[in-house]
Amino acid sequence: MLTRDQCLELDRNDPLRHLRDRYHVPDGMIYLDGNSLGLMPKAARDRVRKAVEQEWAEDLITSWNKHGWFRLPHTIGDKIARLVGAGEGNLVVTDTISVNMFKVLGAALAMRPDRKVILSDTGDFPSDLYVAQGFARFMSNGTQLKTVAPEAVVDAITSDVAVVMLTDVDYRTSRRHDMAAITRKAHDSGALIIWDLAHSAGALPVDLLGIGADFAVGCTYKYLNGSPGSPGFVFVHPTLQKQAMPPLVGWFGHAEPFAFDTQFTPSAGISRMQCGTQAVLSLQALDAALDQWSDVDMQAISSKAHALGTIFIDAVEASSSLTLAGPRTMSTRGSHVSFHCQNGYAVMQAMIAQRIIGDFRAPDIIRFGFAPSYNTHVEAFDAASALCRILRDKSWDRPDYLAKKTVT
Amino acid sequence: MLTRDQCLELDRNDPLRHLRDRYHVPDGMIYLDGNSLGLMPKAARDRVRKAVEQEWAEDLITSWNKHGWFRLPHTIGDKIARLVGAGEGNLVVTDTISVNMFKVLGAALAMRPDRKVILSDTGDFPSDLYVAQGFARFMSNGTQLKTVAPEAVVDAITSDVAVVMLTDVDYRTSRRHDMAAITRKAHDSGALIIWDLAHSAGALPVDLLGIGADFAVGCTYKYLNGSPGSPGFVFVHPTLQKQAMPPLVGWFGHAEPFAFDTQFTPSAGISRMQCGTQAVLSLQALDAALDQWSDVDMQAISSKAHALGTIFIDAVEASSSLTLAGPRTMSTRGSHVSFHCQNGYAVMQAMIAQRIIGDFRAPDIIRFGFAPSYNTHVEAFDAASALCRILRDKSWDRPDYLAKKTVT
Numbered sequence: 001m002l003t004r005d006q007c008l009e010l011d012r013n014d015p016l017r018h019l020r021d022r023y024h025v026p027d028g029m030i031y032l033d034g035n036s037l038g039l040m041p042k043a044a045r046d047r048v049r050k051a052v053e054q055e056w057a058e059d060l061i062t063s064w065n066k067h068g069w070f071r072l073p074h075t076i077g078d079k080i081a082r083l084v085g086a087g088e089g090n091l092v093v094t095d096t097i098s099v100n101m102f103k104v105l106g107a108a109l110a111m112r113p114d115r116k117v118i119l120s121d122t123g124d125f126p127s128d129l130y131v132a133q134g135f136a137r138f139m140s141n142g143t144q145l146k147t148v149a150p151e152a153v154v155d156a157i158t159s160d161v162a163v164v165m166l167t168d169v170d171y172r173t174s175r176r177h178d179m180a181a182i183t184r185k186a187h188d189s190g191a192l193i194i195w196d197l198a199h200s201a202g203a204l205p206v207d208l209l210g211i212g213a214d215f216a217v218g219c220t221y222k223y224l225n226g227s228p229g230s231p232g233f234v235f236v237h238p239t240l241q242k243q244a245m246p247p248l249v250g251w252f253g254h255a256e257p258f259a260f261d262t263q264f265t266p267s268a269g270i271s272r273m274q275c276g277t278q279a280v281l282s283l284q285a286l287d288a289a290l291d292q293w294s295d296v297d298m299q300a301i302s303s304k305a306h307a308l309g310t311i312f313i314d315a316v317e318a319s320s321s322l323t324l325a326g327p328r329t330m331s332t333r334g335s336h337v338s339f340h341c342q343n344g345y346a347v348m349q350a351m352i353a354q355r356i357i358g359d360f361r362a363p364d365i366i367r368f369g370f371a372p373s374y375n376t377h378v379e380a381f382d383a384a385s386a387l388c389r390i391l392r393d394k395s396w397d398r399p400d401y402l403a404k405k406t407v408t
Numbered sequence: 409m410l411t412r413d414q415c416l417e418l419d420r421n422d423p424l425r426h427l428r429d430r431y432h433v434p435d436g437m438i439y440l441d442g443n444s445l446g447l448m449p450k451a452a453r454d455r456v457r458k459a460v461e462q463e464w465a466e467d468l469i470t471s472w473n474k475h476g477w478f479r480l481p482h483t484i485g486d487k488i489a490r491l492v493g494a495g496e497g498n499l500v501v502t503d504t505i506s507v508n509m510f511k512v513l514g515a516a517l518a519m520r521p522d523r524k525v526i527l528s529d530t531g532d533f534p535s536d537l538y539v540a541q542g543f544a545r546f547m548s549n550g551t552q553l554k555t556v557a558p559e560a561v562v563d564a565i566t567s568d569v570a571v572v573m574l575t576d577v578d579y580r581t582s583r584r585h586d587m588a589a590i591t592r593k594a595h596d597s598g599a600l601i602i603w604d605l606a607h608s609a610g611a612l613p614v615d616l617l618g619i620g621a622d623f624a625v626g627c628t629y630k631y632l633n634g635s636p637g638s639p640g641f642v643f644v645h646p647t648l649q650k651q652a653m654p655p656l657v658g659w660f661g662h663a664e665p666f667a668f669d670t671q672f673t674p675s676a677g678i679s680r681m682q683c684g685t686q687a688v689l690s691l692q693a694l695d696a697a698l699d700q701w702s703d704v705d706m707q708a709i710s711s712k713a714h715a716l717g718t719i720f721i722d723a724v725e726a727s728s729s730l731t732l733a734g735p736r737t738m739s740t741r742g743s744h745v746s747f748h749c750q751n752g753y754a755v756m757q758a759m760i761a762q763r764i765i766g767d768f769r770a771p772d773i774i775r776f777g778f779a780p781s782y783n784t785h786v787e788a789f790d791a792a793s794a795l796c797r798i799l800r801d802k803s804w805d806r807p808d809y810l811a812k813k814t815v816t
Contacts, residue, residue, distance in 0.1 A: 024465045026465070026466050026468070031468065033468065033469045036469050037464075037468055037469045039465075039468070040460065040464050040465040044460075045460050045461060045465065048456060048460050048689065049457065049460075052448065052452075052453050052456050052457075052635075052693075053453060055636075056445075056448050056635060056636055057432045057434070057447075057448040057453065058434050060434070060439065060441065060445055060447070060765065061441045061444050061445045061765065061767065062760075063636070069636065069637075095503065095504070095507065095684075096503070096658070096683060096684025096685060096686075097684055098656075098657075098658030098659070098683045098684035099503065099507055099656065099658075099683055099684060102656050106546060110546065122670060124670075126659055126662075126668050126669060126670055127658045127659035127683075127684060129670050129671075129672070130657050130658055130659060130661075130662065130672035131656070131657065131658060133657075133671070133672045134654070134655055134656060134657035134672060135655065137653075138514060138518070138653075138655035147670065221685070227460075227464060227687070227688070227689050228463075228464055228471070228477065228685075228687075228688035228689070229477075229685045229686045229687045229688040229689075229691075230687060231687060232684070245545075245546075246542070247542055247543065247546035248506075248507065248510050248539070248542060248543075248656065249506075249538050249539065249541075249542035250504070250506030250507075250535045250538055250539060251506070251534055251535035251538060253538075254534075254538065258770070259770065260534050260769065260770060261534060262530060262532075262534055262537050262555065263537075263541070264537070264538035264541045264542060275504060275506045275507055275535075276503075276504025276505055276506035276507060276535060276640070277504060277629070277636075277637045278504075278637045279635070279636075279637045279638060279639060279687035279689070279690035280635070280636035280637040280690075281456060281635050281636070281637075281687070281689045281690050281693060282687035282688075282689050282690055283637070285460075285689060352470075357468065357469065359469065361668065362666070362667065362668060
């Protein structure tokens with residue numbers, strides 16, 4: 001276990017140290033909830049102001065061309081593509097994860113008409129499961145969602161599986177899948193695969209083209225700091241783009257949106273995954289946020305994620321009796337760390353009262369997200385110390401901490 | 409035809425005159441494109457700044473409760489509901505028109521399993537038609553989209569029609585449907601009806617509950633000034649809310665989103681039409697924009713829309729040979745006015761060069777949107793004069809005006 005001084009030394013030598021200044025860190029706060037909502041990049045604040053006061057207020061409708069509003073889903077998409085190994089032109093920013101999941105799930109199922117099983121696991125983000133359940137109920141043609149334990153996924157990929165739909169990093173336990181191995185097994189069995197990268201993009205190395213992923217969706221308001229609720233992204237492998245036809249289409253996915261043809265003709269490429277007009281203010285915030293990543297090495301991000309998590313785990317385990325939820329080693333873990341914790345909600349309230357921000361996930365998970373682009377090693381150490389102190393002093397045991405229910 | 413002085417007199421006596429100051433009007437501009445992107449309300453600018461600099465930057469994840477982010481789709485929805493006669497709790501703001509159309513189309517079709525026809529008209533906004541086409545192709549169970557001329561809709565509602573899907577105001581010609589009569593005929597024939605209010609909400613009186621509409625979708629960035637690409641809305645009649653099950657569901661539509669149950673249980677009310685996390689910055693802009701409507705009488709809005717359009721039509725027809733596209737009387741017309749115009753694209757460029765902003769829709773439509781909350785009577789008069797002068801002087805006949813293609 002490292003000492004506090006050793007953590008400070010790591011911060012001094014951190015090759016990503018210069019990044020922290022690009023984000024607004026509230027005074028005296030240790031923010032470990034970037035896996036839920038990322039800090040505000042200062043450039044995003046300035047960009048939104050320009051988008052409102054110049055582009056919307058003054059230039060109005062001309063901004064669609066003049067300020068590149070039309071291309072934003074693609075310009076941002078290509079910036080995200082670099083972070084997840086998606087290649088240029090294969091990823092577009094639009095709608096939400098759930099809506100995008102619906103599109104690619106529908107496209108994938110239509111490509112495997114003789115198979116009826118959507119395979120997922122119990123650690124999948126619930127909304128993805130809801131999308132699949134809604135889909136299966138609606139089709140009423142025998143399509144069904146089958147969920148198994150995360151560790152049982154590989155063996156469950158049998159010849160009746162049309163689509164494997166998985167979240168890379170478990171939102172509670174931080175358990176990470178072996179994306180390459182599962183993708184290979186899916187393909188060997190004739191199935192297609194959809195990866196949800198909500199807790200991966202911007203925190204972990206992902207190589208979508210390298211592993212041959214068919215589809216992926218992801219989130220931009222966590223580690224990518226795109227602003228609260230900023231639109232999601234969707235990736236389709238280049239070899240599938242002409243074939244993959246989403247059930248949900250709209251004019252932004254038309255080959256010629258401004259021909260206003262009454263007949264839908266899909267765009268040839270990734271653009272067919274677009275549908276309606278997107279929220280421009282959020283897109284502009286996101287585009288400015290992504291500009292902070294242009295000089296960032298994803299291996300350095302991943303190494304630092306590892307270091308931060310390890311410092312925290314070691315320090316918590318050294319001075320408390322909490323049990324780690326999920327795996328210990330970085331190769332199988334995401335960038336957040338979760339512990340099982342009795343009265344976890346109240347404990348987290350006590351942390352928050354000390355301006356150390358994590359979150360709680362029912363039934364008993366306290367969760368701490370480490371964002372390598374702005375969190376420091378000493379923050380991980382200090383947060384662990386505070387947590388252990390709170391547990392030792394029982395300072396969580398107050399009616400106001402125990403009473404409320406969190407919703408985030 | 410009114411004189412310019414009479415228009416000035418109307419402006420002096422305009423009961424909605426005080427509203428204009430709530431919006432930012434660019435210097436020297438006559439903005440007649442509020443049917444595409446509404447002007448910026450000054451309160452929206454201030455609200456977005458607060459949302460970025462305080463809520464996101466400082467309060468971060470706590471803002472979901474502290475600043476009511478979770479409730480925004482409903483709080484805004486209820487404000488819009490007043491403008492379209494939807495009643496409280498029946499309308500929610502989320503996603504885009506196309507995505508919402510998909511949800512309600514799926515819900516409606518599932519409620520009429522023995523019928524296979526979606527009926528629409530050739531004046532429907534193309535993206536709605538694309539949604540229906542995508543849906544029909546995907547179902548491959550005989551579901552088909554049938555389109556007829558707008559004036560033939562009533563007679564085409566036969567006993568095989570499951571759903572009538574119509575846009576109230578034609579985006580090109582401004583032709584308005586008789587919503588009450590068509591809804592009645594649909595119900596008499598056992599069909600359900602979906603109204604697209606993109607060009608109606610905020611400009612015309614709409615009474616969804618009064619006419620007994622089953623479903624409606626709409627847009628917030630036109631006459632409601634919610635910011636570029638701000639989210640759409642969806643209405644479900646209270647008697648159908650427990651029955652209407654969208655094919656596309658997600659965690660925000662769950663009865664208990666933060667229970668993180670692996671099984672989807674739909675919320676009992678309109679909330680099931682929500683799906684994923686929405687763009688908060690755009691929602692905040694929209695909420696501030698809607699606050700400008702709390703004291704506005706929709707009958708006064710509608711009367712002024714009528715007056716502005718009539719001034720413009722009369723003045724253009726008096727001094728040019730242009731042909732009006734669509735109806736002349738307000739009872740069958742929306743709040744924009746369109747003329748057929750040879751070289752319409754170049755003519756519009758010449759208008760824009762004089763800071764009079766309308767838009768062009770292929771093949772030959774020049775379109776002018778009158779937003780009763782900020783446009784004045786004299787603006788309508790001056791825009792018409794400028795248009796006639798441009799036509800008379802052929803000042804549109806320049807290579808740079810003729811060459812380009814508009815995309816908005």
